[in-house]
Each structure stands twice: as structure tokens, then as C-alpha cells.
Amino acid sequence: MLSRALRGLRLQLGTQLLSTATVALALLCLAGALLALENAGAWTRRWGAPVRVTVFLTEGADQAATESLRGALAALPEVEEARFVSSAEAREALGRTGTGDRTIAEAPVELFPASIELRLVPSAVSADRVAAVAARVRRLPMVAEVETYRGFTERLSGMLSGGRAAMGVIAFGVMLCVLAVVSNTVRMSLQARMREIEVMRLVGASPSYVRGPFLLEGAMLGALGAAAAIVVLGALFFTLRAHFEASFGALLGMHPEFLSWGVLALLLSGGAGLGALGSGVALRRGLAQA
Amino acid sequence: MKVFRQGQPVLRGVDLTIERGEFVFVTGPSGAGKSTLLKLVYRADTVDDGRILFCGRDIARLSDDSIPHLRRNIGVVFQDFRLVPYWSVFENVAVALEVLGLPSKIVRSRVALALERVGLEGRGDDPVRVLSGGEQQRVAIARAIVNEPAIVLADEPTGNLDPVLALDILGLFEEIHEGGTTVIFATHDRTLLEVTPRRLIVLDDGRAIEARAGLTELSHALAHEGSANDHARAHDDVSGPLRIPGYDDLDEEDALALFGPHAGR
Numbered sequence: 304m305l306s307r308a309l310r311g312l313r314l315q316l317g318t319q320l321l322s323t324a325t326v327a328l329a330l331l332c333l334a335g336a337l338l339a340l341e342n343a344g345a346w347t348r349r350w351g352a353p354v355r356v357t358v359f360l361t362e363g364a365d366q367a368a369t370e371s372l373r374g375a376l377a378a379l380p381e382v383e384e385a386r387f388v389s390s391a392e393a394r395e396a397l398g399r400t401g402t403g404d405r406t407i408a409e410a411p412v413e414l415f416p417a418s419i420e421l422r423l424v425p426s427a428v429s430a431d432r433v434a435a436v437a438a439r440v441r442r443l444p445m446v447a448e449v450e451t452y453r454g455f456t457e458r459l460s461g462m463l464s465g466g467r468a469a470m471g472v473i474a475f476g477v478m479l480c481v482l483a484v485v486s487n488t489v490r491m492s493l494q495a496r497m498r499e500i501e502v503m504r505l506v507g508a509s510p511s512y513v514r515g516p517f518l519l520e521g522a523m524l525g526a527l528g529a530a531a532a533i534v535v536l537g538a539l540f541f542t543l544r545a546h547f548e549a550s551f552g553a554l555l556g557m558h559p560e561f562l563s564w565g566v567l568a569l570l571l572s573g574g575a576g577l578g579a580l581g582s583g584v585a586l587r588r589g590l591a592q593a
Numbered sequence: 594m595k596v597f598r599q600g601q602p603v604l605r606g607v608d609l610t611i612e613r614g615e616f617v618f619v620t621g622p623s624g625a626g627k628s629t630l631l632k633l634v635y636r637a638d639t640v641d642d643g644r645i646l647f648c649g650r651d652i653a654r655l656s657d658d659s660i661p662h663l664r665r666n667i668g669v670v671f672q673d674f675r676l677v678p679y680w681s682v683f684e685n686v687a688v689a690l691e692v693l694g695l696p697s698k699i700v701r702s703r704v705a706l707a708l709e710r711v712g713l714e715g716r717g718d719d720p721v722r723v724l725s726g727g728e729q730q731r732v733a734i735a736r737a738i739v740n741e742p743a744i745v746l747a748d749e750p751t752g753n754l755d756p757v758l759a760l761d762i763l764g765l766f767e768e769i770h771e772g773g774t775t776v777i778f779a780t781h782d783r784t785l786l787e788v789t790p791r792r793l794i795v796l797d798d799g800r801a802i803e804a805r806a807g808l809t810e811l812s813h814a815l816a817h818e819g820s821a822n823d824h825a826r827a828h829d830d831v832s833g834p835l836r837i838p839g840y841d842d843l844d845e846e847d848a849l850a851l852f853g854p855h856a857g858r
Contacts, residue, residue, distance in 0.1 A: 314679060498676075501675065502675060502676070502685075503688060505635075505664065505669055505675065506665070506688055506736065507661040507662065507666075507689075507692050508688075508692040512692055
């Protein structure tokens with residue numbers, strides 16, 4: 304069956320190459336979107352993990368009670384370090400991040416609430432757990448506010464969800480495109496090989512014997528298209544990453560990664576499956592007319 | 594009975610019995626139904642009414658799944674050769690064995706044997722499109738006989754060939770027949786009918802007239818009975834089955850091999 308399918312591919316090499324290129328282009332869009340989404344996901348996981356919490360204290364909080372609270376928070380398993388920051392230290396720290404004018408340094412110290420800065424054990428605590436602890440701490444009388452810095456990462460997660468939805472739309476479009484391309488290619492192949500089909504039926508070929516090579520041809524076309532898309536995307540990705548590796552590191556705080564082996568296998572098998580499906584659609588109509 | 598247009602039967606009241614190992618000519622003017630008769634036998638077409646018995650089973654009522662099994666036991670040769678032009682001689686012949694799933698070693702040896710029988714030994718690698726008409730027809734004959742079918746149907750196989758080549762091709766069918774294969778040879782070429790005194794079936798106006806020993810007997814028969822149409826009308830009330838017997842002694846296992854497990858009765 305493989306040899307007959309390969310013979311079919313060779314017979315209309317130009318058409319098959321054109322179809323493979325079209326399938327590759329469609330799958331390149333899908334693979335590119337997947338690549339962007341995978342890296343955005345990794346970046347969100349990297350920066351979205353809760354690593355820092357600030358517990359702002361009420362004005363005039365008792366020093367002994369504050370130290371007691373700091374000790375209790377430091378004893379939590381998720382907390383790596385709990386450090387008291389006085390109002391003066393807060394003013395000084397904020398002044399250092401400014402442009403050098405004296406406005407902050409000369410501002411009244413009461414404007415800067417004292418706080419307990421918590422550094423969490425990386426990847427040892429979930430966002431839900433942090434939110435729960437923050438809610439409990441917020442209820443303590445000497446606590447004015449608890450900042451978990453989740454706003455930005457939540458917005459990022461929202462964008463990622465939107466990206467996933469867009470990916471679904473792209474995947475559907477690509478699926479239709481691949482089905483149409485493979486279906487039309489196999490239909491042309493069927494037309495060109497009508498005599499072959501007629502002869503096979505004449506000598507007693509079963510329907511599956513006749514259909515087999517065309518299904519395989521469609522699957523090979525889809526798989527070749529997917530492989531070409533992966534090669535092109537890989538070449539683009541690794542070239543760009545080699546040129547901009549330092550910039551990516553500084554900007555994103557991480558190095559972008561290429562698609563995982565699992566996703567690559569999924570793309571290949573998906574391309575082959577779509578190709579076989581497109582071929583099946585063409586065969587349903589084409590063989591009935593033969 | 595086979596009707597293509599409402600009220601205009603192509604074949605009607607045809608009652609034929611063809612014995613195993615017979616060589617039968619089917620003749621008649623264009624449109625008489627020669628090709629239709631053959632198509633009914635290899636189930637490229639179905640009867641509207643009546644029966645065609647092969648190995649005791651009615652071909653007309655075979656399920657779709659059984660048709661490939663039937664065709665593996667029937668070799669068909671056409672006027673236009675029906676070869677795949679982009680295949681080699683070997684590939685065109687081997688396809689009849691490949692559909693059976695035979696190992697490639699056996700396919701190669703049996704194709705070589707078939708090509709030798711039709712005088713094309715050593716030509717397996719040639720593309721068929723470069724062959725002459727006579728050679729292409731030999732390839733088609735090799736394809737028809739390579740799996741040693743019970744019957745070979747020839748639908749005007751010499752129609753595209755000059756008279757000398759036509760006689761050569763007829764000679765090939767004679768040799769095939771001598772090997773014990775049943776041959777049904779449709780032609781309107783009188784020369785071929787005169788060369789070989791064989792049983793003759795004349796189709797005219799959808800009816801069949803028979804002569805056991807070829808054209809001479811047919812001429813005598815027609816002279817005695819007035820005209821072919823009169824003779825045909827005498828058979829109007831006959832609408833029995835087209836039987837291809839001689840296979841009725843086959844047991845269930847043989848029948849299974851011929852028609853597959855989904856054969857209708």
C-alpha cells in the first residue's frame with residue numbers, strides 16, 4: 304500500500320508539492336501561535352508565582368506586637384524571610400528609586416506606613432494559599448492592608464486565556480484549510496488515476512484496497528506539511544533566539560523555549576490525521592463517481 | 594432482462610447455458626447487447642429481471658462485498674485494452690495478483706509466466722504507453738489470465754487491431770481455452786467467426802439465437818427458419834436464467850473462495 308501511495312505522490316509531484324506547501328503554511332500559523340502561547344504560559348508561571356507579600360501596619364503599631372506578628376509570619380512554612388520595614392526605611396527605599404530630587408526624602412515620615420515584607424519560598428506556595436493567608440492577616444487589628452502583587456499576573460492570566468481562545472479559532476481555521484487542501488488534492492489525484500481505480504476494481508480489488516493508498520497519500524501529505532512547518536518555524540525561532548538571546552533574557556527574565564516534543568508529535572500526528580480525513584472526504588464523493 | 598431506457602430492453606428473453614471449458618463467440622450488430630451481456634456476467638451491470646447463475650449462485654443478487662471475489666475468478670479483456678498508461682507491463686499484469694495479497698515472489702514468477710504465454714517475455718519493465726496496439730492487448734490478456742480465472746470474457750478484443758494481429762490475438766484466446774478456461778468472446782468481426790468454427794450466439798434486437806458449430810450452421814438455421822427475427826420471436830416466451838454451469842460440483846469451501854463470505858443466494 305505504501306509503494307502505491309508513493310507512486311501516487313510521484314505521479315503528480317508538482318500538485319502534491321504545492322499542496323504540501325499550502326498545508327505547511329497553514330500549520331505554520333498554528334505552530335507559531337502554539338509557540339507564542341507556550342512561552343507566554345511559561346512566562347506567566349515564572350512571574351505569576353507568588354514570591355512577595357507586603358503587610359502594611361497601622362500607624363502607631365506596638366513594637367512588641369509587631370515583632371510578635373513578624374515572628375508568627377516567619378514561622379509559616381511558605382515564608383522564607385519576614386523583615387520589618389520601618390516608616391523611615393520605607394521613605395529611604397522609595398527615595399532611592401526616584402529621580403534624585405528631595406521631595407520624597409523631605410516628606411513627613413508618617414506618610415510611609417511601616418510594614419512587614421515577606422519573601423515566600425519560590426514555587427512552594429500556591430496563589431490560593433497566599434490569598435487565604437492574606438485574608439486572615441488582613442483581619443488582625445494592627446494590619447492596615449496586605450499587598451500580594453497579584454493584579455498584574457491576574458491580568459496576564461486573563462490575556463493568556465484570551466490567547467487560548469484565539470488559538471482555538473486559529474486551530475479550527477487551520478483544520479478547515481488543511482481539510483480543503485488535502486481533499487482537493489486527493490480529488491485531483493483521483494481524477495488523474497481513474498483508469499487505475501477502474502482496473503483495480505475490474506480485477507477484484509476490495510474497496511479498502513482501492514481506498515487505502517489514497518488515505519495514506521492524504522496522511523503523508525498532512526504529515527509532510529506539518530514536518531515542513533516545524534522545520535521552518537524551528538529555523539526561524541532558533542535564528543531569532545541566537546540573535547536576541549541577551550535582550551530576551553533582560554526583557555523577559557527567561558529564555559524562550561521551542562515547542563515541546565509532545566506538541567511536536569501532536570502537530571505531526573494531527574497533520575497526518577487531518578490529511579487522512581481530507582482524503583476520506585474526497586474518496587466518499589470521488590469513488591462513487593468512478 | 595436488462596433495460597436502459599423505459600420500454601426499450603437491451604436484452605430480453607435470453608436463455609443461455611455455457612458449459613465449463615467452452616469457447617463461445619457472441620456476435621451481433623453494434624448495440625445488440627454483446628457488451629451488456631458480458632457486463633452482467635462480471636457484475637459491472639445488473640439485470641432488471643432474471644437470473645445469472647455462476648457456481649449455482651445468482652450473480653445478479655450478489656452483495657457488494659462479494660463482487661470483488663467474483664471478479665477475481667473472471668478475466669476481462671476489452672477493445673481499448675484498459676491498461677494504466679503510466680504503469681509498466683509488469684505492474685499492469687501484477688495488479689491482478691496484488692489484489693489477492695500474494696507474496697511478491699509469487700507475483701513475479703506468475704507474471705513472468707503470463708507474459709511468456711502471451712509472447713511478451715522479458716518486456717516487464719517496458720512502460721505500456723510505448724507498446725504497439727497488439728502488444729498492449731497482449732498485456733491485457735496476460736492480466737486477464739495471470740490469476741488463472743474460471744472464465745475469460747473478451748469484449749471486442751480485436752476491434753482496434755488490424756486483421757493479422759486480430760488473428761494472432763484470437764490464437765492466444767484459443768491457447769487459453771485449450772488450457773481448460775471458459776472463454777466468452779464477443780466480436781462482430783465475421784473473419785474471426787469464419788476462421789474458428791465455435792459455438793456462436795447471435796444477439797439481435799435484444800434476443801439470442803444460437804448455432805452450435807459457428808457461422809455455417811447459423812446460416813443454414815436462419816435459411817430454414819425464415820429470418821432471425823422470426824426465430825427470435827419464437828423464443829419470446831423464454832426468459833430463463835443465463836447459466837454458466839459446470840461449477841455446481843464445487844463444495845461450500847470452493848464457493849466461499851469464489852464469492853467470499855457475503856455472497857447472496
